[in-house]
Amino acid sequence: MNLKISALDYVQEVQNGNISAEDFIASTLERIRSVDEKLHAFLNVNEDALNQAREIDKKIKSGQKVGACFGMPISIKDNMCIKNSKTTCASKMLENFVAPYDATVISKLKAKDAIFIGKVNMDEFAMGLTTEFSAYGPSKNPWNLDYTPGGSSGGSAVSVSAFECVASLGSDTGGSVRNPASFCSVVGLKPTYGLISRFGLISYANSIEQIGPVTRTVKDNAFLLNMIAGLDSNDNTTVDNKNEDYLSGIDSGIEGKKIGIIKEMIADGTDPAVLSATKEAISKLENLGATCEEVSLDMVKYSVAAYYTITATEAGSNLARYDNLRYGYDFSLEGYEFNSYIQKARKNFGPEVTRRMIIGGFVPSAGHAGKYFLKALKVKNKLTKEINEAFKKYDLLLSPTVPVLPFKLGEKIDDPVALFLVDINTVTANLTGKPAISVPFAISNGLPIGIQFLADSMNENMLLQAAYALEKTVKLPEVPI
Amino acid sequence: MVTEEEIEKVAKLMKIEVDDHKEYVDKVHAMIDYFDILDSAGVEDEEITMQEIPITDLREDEYIPFEEKLIEKLNHYKGTYVRAPKMS
Secondary structure, three states: OOOOHHHHHHHHHOOOOOOOOOHHHHHHHHHHHHHHHOOOOOOEOOHHHHHHHHHHHHHHHOOOOOOOOOOOEEEEEEEEEEOOOOOOOOOOHHHOOEEOOOOHHHHHHHOOEEEEEEEEOOOOOEEEEOOOOOOOOOOOEEOEEEEEOOOOOHHHHHHHHOOOOOOEEEEEEOOHHHHHHHOOOOOOOOOOOEOOOOOOEEOOOOOOOEEEEEOOHHHOOOOOOOHOOEEEEOOOOOOOOOOOOOOOOOOOOOOOEEEEEEHHOOOOOOOOOHHHHHHHHHHHHOOOOOEEEOOOOOOHHHHHHHHHHHHHHHHOOOOOOOOOOOOOOOOOOOOOOOOHHHHHHOOOOOHHHOOOOOOOHHOOOOOOOOOOOOHHHHHHHHHHHHHHHHHHOEEEEEEEEOOOOEOOOOOOOHHHHHHHOHHHHHHHHHOOOOEEEEEEEEEEEEEEEEEEEEEEEOOOHHHHHHHHHOOOOOOOOOOOO | OOOOHHHHHHHHEEEEEEOOOOOOOOHHHHHHHHHHHHHHHOOOOOOOOOOOOOOOOOOOOOOOOOOOOOOHHHHEEEEOOOOOEEEE
């Protein structure tokens, strides 16, 4: 069984009767059994997947209507609720939490006959960019097991890259889909804020986070986006996309398009290999008929500080619900006073979540809000103005997705400020609500490099067209696992 | 400059026990110090805009029955009440 096929090819093959959903799922489960001990992408594997695949095969054989996924195995980041299954957020705090309902993205994919092959690893509560903050241990980069796969949706990127599923859903608050997509050489999209419902996504920083597809090809990403985008009455921040078909016209090319190269995202500190790959991407885009020139977004320099200030504030509020009365592990109330009980429960948070909760209490507090939180909101506002101005002149903006190559596990975990700076190229899309995509572009000394495009709000069509055009210019080696 | 005492005080208010000074206070200190860069952004005169959703765009405010008893999913409940430890 060829597990390396794209989502679109999978659908074609099952539709034509060349393969059965059951055989494909059986081989996928076998693949997970053989490689995941090394990779640790999965926190939970769906033991019922094979039965679900048989049901879909039955529907196909009996001529019943079958959803567009045809039993495609999709992995789900473990911060999205699937009814009656564990949703841990890679935290000890939610170790035994069984979701009582489906997230909207899950209901939508279920209606399309997708099979959720398992829940995948992440940094605890999506706070981190290496998966090292998972309470269940880090995932490994399939390109080199000593290296981080990126994060926080590391499990999503690893499972797609290592052929343990066909596609995955991650969530992106400051680059958490695009960063691991870049580090694992897969495609990762952070859509326009509001394009995909967040109902059933465990909240971290509501005002900027979005669910996004992780796939092996740009077309697969558009295919998945078609199924999960659009209005949801359970999330009033969603926007009407008028049932846009993101696959339609994806091969329109980029001739005549104007692309701005964000100066601050290729500044000092960018790895020479990343810089050289970016230059090569620019030259290829110019050969395809695009015009590229540098553009400055001055506020990018302050974006990481603004991002961490805003997200910590929202996290401090969101995580206040973890008091062990509604969520948490089972220990007796007897002998505890209210505050000491909650304090004991919160010992179950990992170090990064604990740190961000403290920061989240500090930066918006009376006496400090003016210096930190309010200033961060002002930077967000000014950055949005700058990027809106840039989109008056340019159709797209471009940068390397991450300014550095994937780094070794353990290398930066003790230096939170060094980790901050890895986010410099990705947080702008979140702070401004714009869509952005990471496309695999090069491999340097066995480590992947991704290129990021940004487009104006609700302009995913053009974003995917550009990503597809760039994807077609490269033939990358296969993942060595 | 933020002081260690301020960090410890906020941690207490957030009901977090800071037993490992290096892991929490020192690292939080370094993270907050980094945010000082915001002082040089020159955004003092900038406005803060919020996303506004007109009330007419919200879904109907109606009761949607849930098929299960959610209270039974809690660790500590008694009848229809959530049980919590005593407040001192």
